[in-house]
């Protein structure tokens with residue numbers, strides 16, 4: 001039994017988010033340049049292939065497979081000398097990621113190219129595969145943007161089986177970076193919270209506010225600053241609830257609960273993001289009795305990590321928020337947008353653009 005399936009699983013909200021259930025053993029402390037050579041000599045190695053920003057998958061009717069053999073990868077034109085060793089599965093078989101240069105349309109009827117968001121949203125693969133693809137996407141994106149040295153400008157080369165890049169001219173060494181992003185459910189402690197949306201969001205998708213953590217800033221201060229910038233609401237106590245790998249392109253999404261200490265919404269004071277949506281108090285039958293949405297709401301409704309194709313386990317923090325809002329009639333938006341958390345909203349149309357995540361892709 002893995003750790004996330006053990007007794008602590010029910011209290012670990014992070015394990016219920018999409019991309020979080022990658023089971024590969026990374027062996028980071030053991031990686032050397034020889035690790036890649038050894039992995040490529042393993043007869044049972046599998047390779048995840050990125051082409052034009054999408055992921056190649058083998059299709060056989062209703063069945064999909066994201067892993068390719070080394071021979072299949074080479075036949076598709078993968079440059080395995082630049083492959084990234086993601087880690088090892090329970091049978092000690094290596095999993096790698098590599099790039100092929102052509103578009104997915106060129107590989108024939110039994111191979112398709114799929115977008116990682118679509119893979120996660122549609123639940124086309126098991127959570128472990130989703131997590132591996134997220135790890136691969138994060139690393140491939142980092143390599144693509146780190147081909148030249150930030151000190152002397154000369155080319156860098158991949159090292160440590162893809163977990164490091166070294167300058168070919170000076171002694172500069174760089175490691176994969178992960179940028180922290182806060183996503184916060186700002187609530188008033190009385191059952192109401194603030195959500196927003198971006199124009200590119202699908203219909204009826206609303207999100208918690210979110211934003212990058214800036215240099216020299218704590219997570220809690222980032223929540224307070226971003227909430228003030230995006231909605232003009234002052235925030236007091238902040239609680240970190242969960243985190244989620246977010247490979248768009250290389251973030252860690254950190255979910256927080258934040259208690260508003262002011263009620264006036266002064267939206268668009270800094271960022272032009274429209275008007276936030278405020279959900280009313282939850283009904284007496286709803287678990288928790290707190291603000292709706294977010295990982296907290298998912299937890300309150302007893303969502304469990306699942307090893308099957310269920311949607312619950314692969315919810316992103318944002319999608320959990322949407323689900324949390326939509327699942328309760330008491331939390332359904334009134335199609336209005338009040339200017340005060342504490343006042344009954346006057347009817348008005350919800351704008352097409354309302355505030356949301358600067359950091360989200």
Ligand SMILES: [Zn+2]
Nearest residue numbers: 149152167170
């Ligand atoms: Zn250099």
